[in-house]
Structure formats: structure tokens, C-alpha cells
Amino acid sequence: MIADVQLVVLGAGGLGCPALLGLRMGGAKRVVIVDHDVVESSNLHRQVLYDLGDVGARKAEVAAARMRAVGIDATAQVRELVPDDLDGVFAALEPDAIVLECTDVPALKFACNDAAVRHGRRTVIGAALGLRGHAIAVAPGSACYRCVFEALPPAVLVPSCAEAGVLGTAVGVTGFVLAQLACALADGHADDIVGRLLELALGSGIIRTLAGRVRPQCPCNTTRASRLSVPNAAT
Amino acid sequence: MATVRIPTPLRKFTQGKDEVSIVGTNVRELLANLEAAHPGIREKICDEGGAVRRFVNVFVADEDIRFLDNLDTAVKDADEVSIVPAIAGGR
Numbered sequence: 001m002i003a004d005v006q007l008v009v010l011g012a013g014g015l016g017c018p019a020l021l022g023l024r025m026g027g028a029k030r031v032v033i034v035d036h037d038v039v040e041s042s043n044l045h046r047q048v049l050y051d052l053g054d055v056g057a058r059k060a061e062v063a064a065a066r067m068r069a070v071g072i073d074a075t076a077q078v079r080e081l082v083p084d085d086l087d088g089v090f091a092a093l094e095p096d097a098i099v100l101e102c103t104d105v106p107a108l109k110f111a112c113n114d115a116a117v118r119h120g121r122r123t124v125i126g127a128a129l130g131l132r133g134h135a136i137a138v139a140p141g142s143a144c145y146r147c148v149f150e151a152l153p154p155a156v157l158v159p160s161c162a163e164a165g166v167l168g169t170a171v172g173v174t175g176f177v178l179a180q181l182a183c184a185l186a187d188g189h190a191d192d193i194v195g196r197l198l199e200l201a202l203g204s205g206i207i208r209t210l211a212g213r214v215r216p217q218c219p220c221n222t223t224r225a226s227r228l229s230v231p232n233a234a235t
Numbered sequence: 236m237a238t239v240r241i242p243t244p245l246r247k248f249t250q251g252k253d254e255v256s257i258v259g260t261n262v263r264e265l266l267a268n269l270e271a272a273h274p275g276i277r278e279k280i281c282d283e284g285g286a287v288r289r290f291v292n293v294f295v296a297d298e299d300i301r302f303l304d305n306l307d308t309a310v311k312d313a314d315e316v317s318i319v320p321a322i323a324g325g326r
Contacts, residue, residue, distance in 0.1 A: 106323040129322040130243040148299075149321040153290035199319060201240070203253060210292075210319065211299040 002186040003029040006094040010034050010081060010112065011103035012059040014171035015126050015178065017049045019100050020063060022179025030073045034089070035060040036080035046168030083111035090119040098182045101125040102175065106152050113138060113145035117220040124181040126174050129166055133174030133200035137181040143195030147215040170202050237310050239269060240317040248276035257316075262293060263306040265316060280318060292319045 007028050009016050012035040023031060039047070039054040039062060047059070054062045060076035067074035081089070081103070090099070101112040101123060109125050116123040116138055125145050126135040138144045177198060184190035196212035214221065236256040241249050249255050257272065259265025263285075270277035280291050285306070287293055293300045294317040300308045310316060 104323055106321060109321070109323065127322045132243060132322060134322055148292060150289040153320050197319075199317070201253075208294075208297055208317070210294050210297055210317070211302070213299070213302055215301065 002027045002183045004096075005186040006030050006032065006097040007182060008032045008034065008089070008093065008097060008099045010089075010099060010101050010108065012047075012049070012063040013037065013043070013102070013104065014046045014166065014168070015102035015104075015128060015175045016059075016100075017047045017063070018172045018175025019102050019126075019178045019182075020049060020067060022176040023100075023182065024067065024070060024072060026179055026183040028072060031064075031067055032075050032077060033060045033063045033067075034077040034079060034081060035063070036078055046166075046171055048172075081105075081108060083107045086111040086115035087118065090115040090121055093119070093121060096186075097121060098185055099123040100178050100182055102178065109145060110149075110152060114220060114223075117144055117223050122185050124178045124185070126178040128171040128174040128200075131167055131170050131201070131203035133170055133177065133198075133202065135174055135177045135181060135198045135200070136196065137185055137190055137194045139185060139190065139194045143212055143214045144218065144220050146220050147195070147213070147218045148197045148211055150215075150218075167202070170200070173202060174200060236312060237265060237314045237316050239265070240315060242318055242320055243322075244320065245276055245279055245318065248273045248279075259310050261304075261306065261310055262295065262300055262308045262316070265310050266306075290320055293317070294319060 007023055009019055009031060012033050037059050039050045039057050039059055041055050044050055049063050049066045058078050060078050064074040064076035101109055112123055112125060120140045122139045124137045136145055197210040199208045199210055236258050238254050239257050240254050257265050257268050259268050266277055280287060282288050295308050295310055296314050
């Protein structure tokens with residue numbers, strides 16, 4: 001059950017805020033929030049855990065306080081993650097923890113995926129740009145983010161929200177989908193969706209479920225196979 | 236004609252359109268016709284050898300062409316073809 005699971009949210013911005021609200025609505029009781037950034041006034045329309053009084057404060061600390069205020073055991077980690085940190089993050093997790101990757105850093109999404117596979121843990125990974133959102137849940141043995149996206153795209157194909165714009169509602173919808181995927185994983189109801197990329201094309205009102213198969217050439221396969229051969233490695 | 240869904244970063248080649256209608260009996264032919272109609276777009280999707288770049292996915296009717304016949308995957312008139320690069324935003 002989601003109430004029993006340690007939930008770790010990486011990034012408390014446009015995706016992280018609605019994801020945290022979704023986790024709260026889903027019944028989460030324990031969350032860890034990791035972010036190094038501070039609240040800016042330009043964030044407030046879409047980073048809905050914060051208000052004007054929070055400008056200049058650390059997002060992780062404010063978000064954790066907001067969650068504690070509604071009875072959730074929330075802790076903040078004020079730190080800037082780099083890809084090499086992800087193994088340490090996953091090594092410190094409780095066995096049944098779920099990590100929600102809500103940053104806007106492409107390399108962290110791949111690193112989070114790879115660390116989850118290496119450590120036999122569960123994660124959900126999301127992104128939003130313009131009117132589009134992506135979300136995928138990864139569990140031991142399932143297809144993973146790298147089964148879908150083989151490699152980091154060049155910067156020209158991954159413009160940031162600042163460059164290409166993002167609708168606040170797009171990150172909102174995507175963040176809630178990430179929370180729902182985490183709830184489904186926690187409650188054991190994710191079999192039909194795990195390992196599949198949800199593409200939210202909000203401009204056309206279409207939600208697609210794409211792929212969902214382990215790619216034979218995926219570099220995570222070796223790790224995946226060895227993890228599956230270890231009893232109790234997966235949760 | 237198949238409907239080709241264009242991701243945000245490539246819409247500068249399609250005059251901002253998020254979908255275009257393109258003729259093609261398979262993905263290879265469809266991409267060639269897409270390039271003819273919207274010059275410059277194919278090199279963003281395919282490498283110099285013509286293969287789909289590693290950071291781009293092409294789906295025909297929601298199926299990844301890597302699990303079908305890749306560039307030789309058949310395309311029917313009513314099909315939707317989605318070009319899906321990874322996106323990274325979320326702030």
C-alpha cells in the first residue's frame with residue numbers, strides 16, 4: 001500500500017509539486033524530497049506548493065513543511081543531484097521504496113533509470129514540455145526508460161521549458177500521472193502499465209501508451225537479468 | 236495518407252503544425268516523403284546512414300518500429316506515425 005512505502009521525489013518544481021499533491025491524495029504517508037533550488041516568484045503559477053511568502057526559501061524544505069502540515073512524514077534533502085549521485089540515493093532506500101524522477105535534467109532521468117535497474121528498485125520518470133508530457137513506471141524485470149529512449153538526445157532536440165515554454169497545466173497533469181503510477185506500483189496494480197511510455201499530447205487531447213517491451217539491445221539487460229536471478233532482489 | 240505526429244522541437248520544419256499527412260507504404264518511404272515536403276526534418280530523425288537516430292523513436296500505430304520491421308515497417312493510410320524524442324522539461 002502507498003501508505004507503507006517510502007517515496008522519494010527528486011525535484012520539487014513544476015513536476016514535483018503536483019506529484020507530491022498526487023501522492024498526498026493517493027494516501028502517501030512518508031516522503032523524502034530532494035531539491036537544491038529556491039522558490040522564485042516566477043515559479044508560483046505552476047509550482048503550486050509555494051506562495052509569495054516562500055520566495056527565496058529552499059523548495060525541498062518548504063515542500064516538506066507543506067506535506068508535514070497535512071500529517072505526512074516528510075523530510076527534505078537540500079542537495080543538487082548529479083548523475084553519479086543516483087547510485088548512492090538508491091543504495092540508501094528502503095527495499096520497497098519508489099523514486100519519482102521529477103527534475104528537468106535529461107541525464108538525471110537516464111541515471112535514475114539505470115540506478116533503479118541496478119539496485120532492483122522501482123521508479124517513475126517524467127518530463128513535460130510545451131503541451132506534451134512523458135511518464136513511465138519502471139519495475140524490476142520490466143522494460144525501462146532506456147528501452148524506450150536509447151540515448152540522451154542532443155540539446156537541440158531537448159529545449160528546456162525556458163526555451164520552448166511549458167504550460168503550467170501540462171506539468172500539472174504529468175506530475176499527477178507520475179503520482180498515480182507510483183500509487184499503482186505501490187498497490188500492485190501496475191502490471192498493465194509498467195514499462196510503457198505514456199505520452200500525453202495535451203494539445204490534441206490524446207494520451208498514448210507506447211511500446212512496453214524490453215529492448216534486446218538495452219544496456220540495462222545484463223543488470224536486469226542478474227537482478228532477476230537474485231532472490232528477493234526485486235520488490 | 237498516414238498522419239505523422241510532429242514533436243515540438245521539429246515543428247519549425249512543418250510551419251508549426253503538430254501533424255502532417257504524408258504518403259508512404261513503409262516508414263522509409265514515408266520519411267523520404269516527409270523530407271520532400273518539409274526539407275531538413277529527416278536529418279534530425281535519421282543519421283547519415285539513414286537509420287533512425289538512437290535518441291528518437293518512431294511509432295506506427297503506437298508500436299515501436301524497432302520491434303517491428305524498423306524502416307521497412309509497413310504503413311497504412313489510416314495509420315498514425317509518431318516521432319517521439321525524449322523530452323526533459325519539468326521545472
